[in-house]
Amino acid sequence: MKTKVLVTGGAGYIGSHVVRQLGEAGYDVVVYDNCSTGSPKAVLHGELIIGDLADTDRLYQVFAKHRFSAVLHFAASLIVPESVAHPLDYYSNNTRNTLNLLRCCHVLDVNQFIFSSTAAVYGEPEENPVTESTPTLPINPYGRSKLMSEWLIQDHSLASRMRYVTLRYFNVGGADPGGRLGQSLRNVTHLIAAACNAALKRQSEVKIFGTDFPTPDGTGIRDYIHVEDLASAHVDALRYLEAGGESQTLNCGYGKGYSVRQVIERVKAISGVDFPVIEAERRPGDPACVTACAEKISQVLGWQPQYNDLDTIVYTTLAWEMQQENLPSVTGNRQKLVLINKERP
Numbered sequence: 001m002k003t004k005v006l007v008t009g010g011a012g013y014i015g016s017h018v019v020r021q022l023g024e025a026g027y028d029v030v031v032y033d034n035c036s037t038g039s040p041k042a043v044l045h046g047e048l049i050i051g052d053l054a055d056t057d058r059l060y061q062v063f064a065k066h067r068f069s070a071v072l073h074f075a076a077s078l079i080v081p082e083s084v085a086h087p088l089d090y091y092s093n094n095t096r097n098t099l100n101l102l103r104c105c106h107v108l109d110v111n112q113f114i115f116s117s118t119a120a121v122y123g124e125p126e127e128n129p130v131t132e133s134t135p136t137l138p139i140n141p142y143g144r145s146k147l148m149s150e151w152l153i154q155d156h157s158l159a160s161r162m163r164y165v166t167l168r169y170f171n172v173g174g175a176d177p178g179g180r181l182g183q184s185l186r187n188v189t190h191l192i193a194a195a196c197n198a199a200l201k202r203q204s205e206v207k208i209f210g211t212d213f214p215t216p217d218g219t220g221i222r223d224y225i226h227v228e229d230l231a232s233a234h235v236d237a238l239r240y241l242e243a244g245g246e247s248q249t250l251n252c253g254y255g256k257g258y259s260v261r262q263v264i265e266r267v268k269a270i271s272g273v274d275f276p277v278i279e280a281e282r283r284p285g286d287p288a289c290v291t292a293c294a295e296k297i298s299q300v301l302g303w304q305p306q307y308n309d310l311d312t313i314v315y316t317t318l319a320w321e322m323q324q325e326n327l328p329s330v331t332g333n334r335q336k337l338v339l340i341n342k343e344r345p
């Protein structure tokens with residue numbers, strides 16, 4: 001019999017990529033998602049239950065019916081400025097809902113838990129690359145709501161048989177190279193999305209938020225990871241827990257940083273569109289540099305990334321978006337995009 005797992009937030013950007021990989025790996029998947037930002041169309045495998053984690057009766061019924069062997073918990077709010085404006089919503093939707101989920105796990109004896117955390121738990125790290133033992137000092141309600149969730153999971157696991165893998169994501173981008181899944185970039189403010197939106201002429205320019213950081217070119221440095229590699233880390237984490245592995249908290253990045261200017265330059269090169277770039281003030285709360293020490297995840301899970309390349313992140317992002325909009329010829333560097341198209345089933 002197939003192993004049955006619950007994926008909360010499985011209709012969202014990262015969750016949907018994980019659901020597809022879990023399906024391919026032979027798991028029986030039930031997705032629980034309120035579809036507030038995710039889409040039913042993104043659930044390519046298993047059963048979708050449209051429900052909210054705040055609805056504890058419903059959640060309990062789902063647990064009682066299905067008898068999951070593991071839970072992968074993605075459902076969350078994740079926009080930093082929104083978390084500053086509406087902190088209670090973030091503590092409800094992220095922290096309290098994680099508690100709701102853990103209660104169901106406890107009552108129905110689900111003892112394997114995989115949690116989507118974030119590099120935002122580190123705040124403004126004094127040293128890079130960031131290791132898993134770098135102090136966690138989040139600087140906004142989003143990061144704090146996730147760190148509090150981490151603590152709930154840790155404390156519950158210490159008091160029960162539950163084992164967990166918490167994955168702290170760095171900057172996630174890209175789309176399924178097979179063209180089946182991706183993130184709709186409209187209304188997304190992350191750098192790669194903003195630059196791709198400018199290349200697609202949906203916005204007139206890209207702003208560089210801060211050019212006076214203590215980095216080689218003065219702009220912020222981040223560790224960008226392809227969503228397919230992030231997804232495969234979850235499948236590896238599940239197999240690790242199934243094999244009896246002990247609880248772990250692991251960084252999920254490549255360990256290589258790119259500056260804002262470098263990212264913009266690659267989006268211009270791959271799209272072939274020389275969109276305007278404006279130098280602007282720093283965004284409040286943005287650290288200069290955050291990159292992952294990514295050794296532990298490879299050692300513990302045997303994780304082997306396959307798309308460790310900024311160009312691949314950029315061109316799969318653009319290819320997905322062009323496919324959604326039926327835009328065949330926006331790019332000046334067609335070769336790579338044509339290559340992706342050829343790989344599609």
Ligand code: UDP
Pocket residue numbers: 171189190191192194206207208209210219220221222260283286
């Ligand atoms: N950034 C930028 N212009 C944008 C969006 C982001 O200069 O339109 C910068 C931001 O200041 C940071 C980096 O790009 O240095 C990555 O920001 P993003 O919002 O993508 O992710 P974050 O690291 O904040 O989670």
